[in-house]
Amino acid sequence: MPSEELKDFNLKKRLQRAELALLSSDLETADSIYNEILENWEMYEKALKEREMEAMECLALIAHIEKLLEEKRKEVLDQFEATKARRAYALLSIK
Secondary structure, rough: OOHHHHOOOHHHHHHHHHHHHOOOOOHHHHHHHHHHHHHHHHHHHHHHHHHHHHHHHHHHHHHHHHHHHHHHHHHHHHHHHHHHHHHHHHHHHHH
């Protein structure tokens, strides 16, 4: 299978087509699709592992960003509270 075609080759869609072919009693088409999947299994397996790795990286980035956001929110809140306290102190010292 040429590499250009691999980009558009989707395992889930192929499995669904095989299922539909079986449900409509089209054994020849289902068998053909299934054999094609088996022939290209290494490619599918590699693509699935890459997607899994990408998903894990995304989850790690989400956790990291969430932590940074919490830190920044706390920092902004602390700055706001400090500014509020300085203003209150300044008002008291004016009186």
